[in-house]
Amino acid sequence: MSLENFSLMRHELLLIAAALLVLIAEIFWNPAKKRSISLFSIILFTLITVAGFIPSPSGTLFGGMYEVNSTRLLMKNILNIGVLLVFIQSVTWLNKEENSEKISEYFMLLISTLVGMNFMISSGHFLMFYLGIELATIPIAALAAYDRYRNNSAEAGIKLILSSALSSGILLFGLSMIYGTTGTFYFGEIAKLFINNNLQVLGFIFFFAGMAFKISIVPFHLWTADVYEGSPVNVTSYLSVISKGAAVFIFIIILFTVFPVIMATWQKTIYVTAILTMTIGNLFAIRQQNLKRFLAFSSISQAGYILLGFIGGNQLGMASVIYYVLVYIFSNLGAFGVVTAISNATGKENIEDYNGLYHTNPGLSLIMTLALFSLAGIPPVAGFFGKFFLFAAAAEKGYYLLVLIAVLNTIISLYYYLLVVKAMFINKSESPINKFRSDFPTRFALAICVAGIVVTGFASVLFEAIRSISFGV
Amino acid sequence: MDILTLFVVIPVLTITCIILLKDTRQVRLVAAIGMGIQLTMAAVLVFLYLSARHAGNTAEMLFVGNHEWFKSLNIHYTVGVDGISVAMIALTSLVVFAGIFASWEVEFLTKEFFVSLILLATGVFGFFISIDLFTMFLFYELAVIPMYLLIGIWGSGPKDYSAMKLTLMLMGGSALLLLGILGIYFNSAPAGGRFTFNILEISKVSIPMSAQRIFFPLTFVGFGVLGALFPFHTWSPDGHASAPTAVSMLHAGVLMKLGGYGAFRVAIFLMPQAAHELSWIFIILTSISVIYGAFGAIAQKDLKYINAYSSVSHCGLVLFAVLMMNQTAMNGAIIQMISHGLMTALFFALIGMLYGRTHTRMINEMGGLMKVIPFLSVCYVIAGLASLGLPGLSGFVAEMTIFVGAFQHPDVFHRVVTIIAVSSIVITAVYILRVIAILLLGPTTNEHYEHLRDAKWFERVSAVTLIGSVAAIGLAPFWLSTMIGTSLQPIVDKILALNPF
Numbered sequence: 001m002s003l004e005n006f007s008l009m010r011h012e013l014l015l016i017a018a019a020l021l022v023l024i025a026e027i028f029w030n031p032a033k034k035r036s037i038s039l040f041s042i043i044l045f046t047l048i049t050v051a052g053f054i055p056s057p058s059g060t061l062f063g064g065m066y067e068v069n070s071t072r073l074l075m076k077n078i079l080n081i082g083v084l085l086v087f088i089q090s091v092t093w094l095n096k097e098e099n100s101e102k103i104s105e106y107f108m109l110l111i112s113t114l115v116g117m118n119f120m121i122s123s124g125h126f127l128m129f130y131l132g133i134e135l136a137t138i139p140i141a142a143l144a145a146y147d148r149y150r151n152n153s154a155e156a157g158i159k160l161i162l163s164s165a166l167s168s169g170i171l172l173f174g175l176s177m178i179y180g181t182t183g184t185f186y187f188g189e190i191a192k193l194f195i196n197n198n199l200q201v202l203g204f205i206f207f208f209a210g211m212a213f214k215i216s217i218v219p220f221h222l223w224t225a226d227v228y229e230g231s232p233v234n235v236t237s238y239l240s241v242i243s244k245g246a247a248v249f250i251f252i253i254i255l256f257t258v259f260p261v262i263m264a265t266w267q268k269t270i271y272v273t274a275i276l277t278m279t280i281g282n283l284f285a286i287r288q289q290n291l292k293r294f295l296a297f298s299s300i301s302q303a304g305y306i307l308l309g310f311i312g313g314n315q316l317g318m319a320s321v322i323y324y325v326l327v328y329i330f331s332n333l334g335a336f337g338v339v340t341a342i343s344n345a346t347g348k349e350n351i352e353d354y355n356g357l358y359h360t361n362p363g364l365s366l367i368m369t370l371a372l373f374s375l376a377g378i379p380p381v382a383g384f385f386g387k388f389f390l391f392a393a394a395a396e397k398g399y400y401l402l403v404l405i406a407v408l409n410t411i412i413s414l415y416y417y418l419l420v421v422k423a424m425f426i427n428k429s430e431s432p433i434n435k436f437r438s439d440f441p442t443r444f445a446l447a448i449c450v451a452g453i454v455v456t457g458f459a460s461v462l463f464e465a466i467r468s469i470s471f472g473v
Numbered sequence: 474m475d476i477l478t479l480f481v482v483i484p485v486l487t488i489t490c491i492i493l494l495k496d497t498r499q500v501r502l503v504a505a506i507g508m509g510i511q512l513t514m515a516a517v518l519v520f521l522y523l524s525a526r527h528a529g530n531t532a533e534m535l536f537v538g539n540h541e542w543f544k545s546l547n548i549h550y551t552v553g554v555d556g557i558s559v560a561m562i563a564l565t566s567l568v569v570f571a572g573i574f575a576s577w578e579v580e581f582l583t584k585e586f587f588v589s590l591i592l593l594a595t596g597v598f599g600f601f602i603s604i605d606l607f608t609m610f611l612f613y614e615l616a617v618i619p620m621y622l623l624i625g626i627w628g629s630g631p632k633d634y635s636a637m638k639l640t641l642m643l644m645g646g647s648a649l650l651l652l653g654i655l656g657i658y659f660n661s662a663p664a665g666g667r668f669t670f671n672i673l674e675i676s677k678v679s680i681p682m683s684a685q686r687i688f689f690p691l692t693f694v695g696f697g698v699l700g701a702l703f704p705f706h707t708w709s710p711d712g713h714a715s716a717p718t719a720v721s722m723l724h725a726g727v728l729m730k731l732g733g734y735g736a737f738r739v740a741i742f743l744m745p746q747a748a749h750e751l752s753w754i755f756i757i758l759t760s761i762s763v764i765y766g767a768f769g770a771i772a773q774k775d776l777k778y779i780n781a782y783s784s785v786s787h788c789g790l791v792l793f794a795v796l797m798m799n800q801t802a803m804n805g806a807i808i809q810m811i812s813h814g815l816m817t818a819l820f821f822a823l824i825g826m827l828y829g830r831t832h833t834r835m836i837n838e839m840g841g842l843m844k845v846i847p848f849l850s851v852c853y854v855i856a857g858l859a860s861l862g863l864p865g866l867s868g869f870v871a872e873m874t875i876f877v878g879a880f881q882h883p884d885v886f887h888r889v890v891t892i893i894a895v896s897s898i899v900i901t902a903v904y905i906l907r908v909i910a911i912l913l914l915g916p917t918t919n920e921h922y923e924h925l926r927d928a929k930w931f932e933r934v935s936a937v938t939l940i941g942s943v944a945a946i947g948l949a950p951f952w953l954s955t956m957i958g959t960s961l962q963p964i965v966d967k968i969l970a971l972n973p974f
Contacts, residue, residue, distance in 0.1 A: 316546075378618050379611045388607075388651070392546065395655040400687070403655065407648035414644055418621060418637060426625040426633065460543045467545050 007056050008068050011076045011118045014048045019111040026104035034100055038091045041107040045087055049080040060124060064186055067124035070469045075121050075249040075322065082242050082329040083114055085448060089337050090234040091441040092344050098149075106146065109139040110238065117246035121253075126175050126185040129250065130168075133214070136246065137164045140239060144231040156230025163213065163223040171210025177203030187258045194261045201265055208269060214247035217307070218276040221300050225284075228296035233343050236292055237336035240299040245325040248306055252321055255310060260473040263313055270311045271402060278304030278409040286416045289350050291339050294416070295332070298375060301413055302328060308390045308406055312397035313473035320389035322466050327374065327386040330452030334371030337446045338364050345436045351420055355429035361436070365424040367446050372417040374453045377410050382457035389463070475538030476518065477552040477602040480562065483511050484595040488588050497583045501573075504587040508570045508594070515566035519956075522559045526959065533673060533963060534604060542607075547667050551605040556960035557807055560953060561601045561734060564811045567942055568726040568818045569594045574935035575822040576719035578829070579627065586627055589619040590719060597727050606654045606670040606739065613650070613735070616728060617643045617699075620712075620720065628715040639712035642705065646698025650735075653692030657743060660684040675743050676967065685747035692740040693748075693755060700732025700792050701785045702755070703762040710769070713781035718825025721777065725784045726818035730810045733791040737806065741795060745968045752796045753886065759796065760890045762789025767900035771907075776824045776834045779904060780817065783860060786897055787813045793894055794875040797887070800958070800965045802878025805871055807957045812859070812867035812946055819856045819939040823849060826932050830925045836908055841917035846927045850913045852936045857905040859943050862898055867946035872898065874954070 006013060022041050029037060058069035087107070094103050116135025123129035141164070145157025179185055181200050182193040194200060212220040228236045255266055281301030288294040306328075309321035341364060343349055358365040374383030387410065391403045438446075456462060487507030494500050525535055534553030542548045554562070572590065579586045596616025603609035617640065624636035654670075660680045661668050669675060680688075698705040709729075713721045741748040766786030773779045787809065794806035826849055827842070828834050843850040859866035862873075879891040917923060928936065946953055 319545075373618070379614045384611065384614070389546075391651065392655055392658070395652075395659055400652060400656065404649075404652050407651050408645070411641055411645050411648055415637070415641055418640065421621070422625060422633065422637075425622060426636075460548075464544055 004059075005061060008059050008061055009066070010054075010056070011048075011052055011080075012115055012122075014051060015111050015115045015118065018044045018048060019108050019115070022104050022107045022111070034103055035095055037103045037107070038094055041104075042084070042087050042091070045080075045084055045111075049077070049084050052077045052080050062128075064188065065125040065128045066119075066122050068122055071318075071322075071471070072121050072253070074466065074469060075246075076118050078322070078326050078329065079114065079117060079121075079242055079246055079249075082245065082333065083110065083238070085329070085333045085337075085445050086110070086234060086238045086242065088441045088445040088448075089237065089333065089340055092439055093232065093234055093340065096344075102146070106143065109143050112139045113137070113143075114242070117242070120250050121246060123250070124187050126179075126187075126190075129254075130172065130175070133171075134168060136243065137168070137214075140235070140243065143235045143238075144227055146232050146235060150230075152230035153232065154230075156227045159223055159230075160227045167210045167213030167220070170206050170213070174203045174206025174208075174210060177206065187254070191258050191260065194259065196262050196265075201262060204259060204262060204265065205269070208266070211247060211251050212273065215244055215251065215303050216300050217273050217303055218280045218300065221277070221281070224300055225293050225296045228299075229290055229292045233292065233336060233340045233349075236296070237333055237340070240295065240336070241329050241332050244299065244303065245329065248303070248321060248325055252310055252318055256313060256318065256471065256473050260313070263473060267311055267313070270307050271399070274304050274307035274311065274402065275405055276304075277301065277307065278406060279412075282409050282412040282416070285413070288416075289352065291349050291351060291354075291420075294351065294420075295335060295339070298413065298416070299332065301409065302332075302375065304409070305387060305390055305406060308394040308399075308402065311399055311402065312393050314393060314396055315467065315470050315472040316389070316396055317393035318470035318472065319463065319467035320386070320393045322470065323463050324386040324390055326462070326466075327382040327453075327456050330449050330456060331371050331374035331381075331383055334367055334446065334449035334453055335375065337442065337449055338368040338371070341438045341442045341446070342433060344442075345438070346433055348433060351423050353433060354420065354423045355427040356432035357424040360432050360434060364438075367450055368424065369421050370450060370453055372420055376414045376417045378414075380457065381453050382455075383453075385457040385463070475536055475552065476521070477536050477538060477554060479514060480511070480598040480602055481595055483507060483514065484591045484598065488591050488595070491584055491587050491591070494584070497580075500584050500587055501577060504591065505570075505573050507591065508566070508573050511598075512566045512570045515563045518554070519559055519563055522554065522556070523956065526556075526956075537604075547669050548607045549605050549671065550608050551671055552602040553604045553673075554602060556956040556958075557734070557738075558601045560807060560811055560957060561730060562598065564730070564814045565594065565597050565601065565727045567938060568722055568814060571818060571822060571935040571938045572719035572722045574931045575722060575825055576717065577931040579717070582626065586623070586717075589623050590723065593619040593623070593720075593723060593728070597723075597731065600731055601734070604672045606657065606672060606675075609735075609739075610647070610650065610654055613731060614644070614647055616731065617647065620716075620724065620728075623720045624712060624716045627717040627720070629717070630715045631711070632715040635711040635715035639708040642708040643699055646695045646705065648695075649691045649698075650695030653688045653695055653740075656684060656688035656691065657739075660688075672738065672743065679746075680744055682746055685744040686751070689740055689744040689747035689751060692744070693736055696732045696735035696740060697755070697792060698732070700729055700736060701762060701766070701788045702732075702792055703758050703765055703785075703789065706762060706766070706785045706789075709785055710778050710781040713784065713821070714775060714777040718821055718828075721821040721825070722818040725781070725821060726814040729784065729788050730791075730814055733788065733795060733806065733810050736792060737795045737803070741798065741968070742964055745798075745971050748796070748798065749968075749971070752798065756793065756796050756887075756890055759789045759793035760894050762786065763793060763894045763897045764900070767897045767904070770904040771900065774835050774837060776827070776836060776908070776912075777821070779836075779908060780820045780824065783901070783904070784813070784817050786901065787817070787860075790872070790875060790894065790897070793890075794878065797875075797879045797882065798965070798968050799878055799881055800961060801881060802875055803961055803965060804954055804958055805874030805876075805878050807961070808867070808946070808950065808954060809871035809875060811953070812871040812943070815939050815943045815946070816856055816859045816868060819852065819936065819943065820860070822932075822935050822939065823853050823856060826928065827853075831919075831922060836911050839912050839918070839922070841913070841915050842922065842925075843913040844917060845922055845925045848928045848933070849936075852940060853913065854909055855940055855943070857909050859947070861902045861905045865944070865947045867943045867950075870947060870950040870954075
């Protein structure tokens with residue numbers, strides 16, 4: 001393997017090295033100091049994140065099975081930033097007594113899934129894509145069951161593995177039809193050989209359903225809430241942000257490059273599923289009491305908005321999707337960061353537990369409010385810009401009715417986000433959560449999220465940079 | 474940095490200072506100083522504007538500042554003002570200034586209160602200086618969202634319900650608006666070229682009629698929700714009644730004007746043909762607002778509800794006049810916005826002060842207050858008289874101009890609705906005079922009220938500022954209507970050129 005190849009594959013190779021280093025550290029580290037493995041992993045990962053930003057040429061490897069260009073590179077870098085945040089947020093939780101035995105496992109498994117996602121994003125061939133998607137999913141199921149002494153954590157793990165196995169099966173079934181009619185698995189060749197016959201469209205629909213599972217698009221969302229609720233909070237935030245983001249990234253690339261011929265078909269599919277996803281996600285979120293379930297349904301509806309960027313097949317659409325995922329990483333991790341901090345300190349996860357939080361913990365309440373406003377799309381925070389561009393992308397192609405439904409949905413979502421704000425600021429409580437001070441990693445991660453939420457919107461440079469490397473059908 | 478951007482920067486700096494302070498008294502002081510500077514700036518702006526016009530500068534917008542923001546979408550941060558926006562900025566700074574003094578005694582979470590209040594003001598100022606639809610929309614939403622916390626935390630009565638209802642309805646309006654703005658944007662270059670959010674550039678092209686028919690109603694209703702257009706006005710009585718004093722003042726006084734101003738500046742100015750074609754629907758709706766609001770006010774017993782319904786009626790009149798689309802009526806609409814802004818702010822301030830003393834807002838529980846608290850009572854009478862359109866105060870100038878303008882339309886429809894709308898003056902007189910009679914005159918009904926104290930210094934500052942402005946407009950309306958009129962002229966000319974009567 002030459003240095004040039006290394007440079008092309010540096011994300012994956014470095015991550016694999018990091019995963020191995022963490023394992024080796026686990027063996028040789030002084031058992032009394034196991035907790036410093038967290039620090040070691042984070043430093044390692046920070047280096048990888050920084051290395052990811054070194055500019056590198058585009059190119060393909062393994063006869064076109066592996067592809068890198070600036071778009072995909074950027075997607076990987078965005079994911080890296082998100083994972084770094086998740087890592088930092090996890091430290092407090094990993095330091096707890098019951099987790100001290102398995103710190104390195106946590107990092108090793110998360111890094112493995114990230115390797116899978118990176119391979120998935122870089123794939124130029126459906127087998128590579130499938131390998132990536134499996135590598136990205138199976139370790140997460142182990143992580144969902146991380147708190148194995150808790151029944152619902154184990155349940156989350158088994159639910160995740162079963163439903164993703166089913167969705168992989170569906171996806172493979174679709175791919176086999178596409179292979180049967182085109183005789184190839186290479187993205188570029190399929191795009192040329194696709195002639196829009198019924199079997200191919202059926203294959204595509206199965207493929208779509210498989211992807212819909214991963215992004216949790218209605219009606220393939222049913223696993224989401226239970227898995228999110230059962231998993232440890234940090235794993236939930238990883239699932240809702242990174243897993244979803246990675247699947248969204250590769251999905252838009254495949255739709256735009258492999259299936260442009262049947263654009264009319266997938267536009268209809270997306271039209272319907274987008275409406276369903278937004279509306280059902282929002283309506284179910286209204287009734288939730290547990291914040292993890294609440295954020296699970298909110299993340300379903302967010303996926304619905306993201307689909308608005310897909311539908312036009314335009315450059316603005318792809319740019320707004322990538323940009324929105326970036327904004328979403330900061331906003332959702334901000335919200336999850338607060339939930340994690342409070343859950344670590346008190347074990348409370350329900351909305352009513354947050355009553356009167358502002359009077360005892362004003363900082364956390366303000367961060368939560370900022371994050372929720374960003375998710376709701378309220379200016380001047382980044383979510384507003386993200387939503388505006390998504391809607392503009394759909395409007396550019398004349399999908400005004402869809403945009404109308406989407407903006408009405410943002411009002412529903414505003415309602416339930418405001419319920420949390422109301423709990424924190426307005427409601428009175430007999431026994432509010434006591435004042436506590438989070439430790440450094442938690443505060444540091446939250447500070448990054450806040451900076452991201454505030455800056456990503458105003459800094460037009462970011463959006464312009466993303467747009468310049470996006471493409472349309 | 475251009476002078477207009479200062480109108481956003483000063484509130485933001487004030488907020489920053491407030492956040493850094495700890496002491497309640499310092500917080501109040503800094504808020505008052507910040508908004509005092511803002512008021513001075515507004516006076517300077519009026520002066521600069523008038524002298525620039527006097528010197529013969531006939532550009533449509535003055536003090537234009539332009540910074541490119543999102544290049545690929547042609548989004549700019551563009552600011553500029555004409556006579557109308559200058560007048561609105563002056564109104565806003567007056568009301569905010571008076572509002573700070575009216576909330577001098579907020580004890581609970583004082584710092585947060587002033588931060589939210591000034592944040593709201595920032596949104597309003599930003600809205601009035603923007604001439605780019607994107608930034609305009611951004612500031613519009615920024616002005617709406619602090620309302621939730623202001624009402625929810627510091628409000629009274631069923632505040633949870635009112636705050637949620639108000640926020641969701643207004644954000645619903647802005648949702649329609651967002652769609653309208655996107656529609657305008659993607660039709661802003663019918664002959665090819667780059668799409669733009671700049672209002673002045675869009676006004677030079679003609680948006681295709683098919684698009685206008687869809688996006689005019691969306692935009693107009695979007696702004697209309699904030700302007701209390703029937704049947705989307707229901708947030709207003711509940712919201713105003715539950716809000717703390719300064720918030721009611723700002724909201725009825727200024728925020729509702731965003732609706733009228735936007736309907737005029739965006740919906741009608743950019744899509745005049747559709748406005749002309751569809752105006753009859755909205756004229757009927759606004760006439761209902763005018764009459765319904767007035768009748769609603771008669772039926773209420775709570776002072777704040779009375780005033781909230783009265784605001785529905787008066788703001789309905791603004792939209793009514795704007796839809797008449799001629800010079801006189803539109804001129805009246807702008808004067809009405811300013812007049813009502815000052816007057817209703819005064820009303821809400823006085824109601825807050827009364828409530829602080831009597832601990833009730835029900836008119837039938839009070840009586841004979843004129844003897845015990847003469848200063849406040851006289852102020853209340855003046856506000857009432859301005860509201861029912863007594864000559865010499867601002868309300869008369871505004872309503873007179875509106876009805877004269879509306880009656881200039883020769884056709885039956887416009888004349889009939891004008892006659893209907895005029896009848897609101899009589900109904901207004903009924904509810905205003907009734908309240909004054911019960912509340913202020915007659916014997917003091919409740920012995921506890923014998924020892925009430927009259928206005929304190931900060932309350933006097935608040936009331937006198939507003940009364941002075943109301944009287945100034947009433948006695949010398951000419952400078953205001955000239956300032957508005959010269960800016961209105963090109964807009965009306967454009968509308969009339971496309972839709973001759």
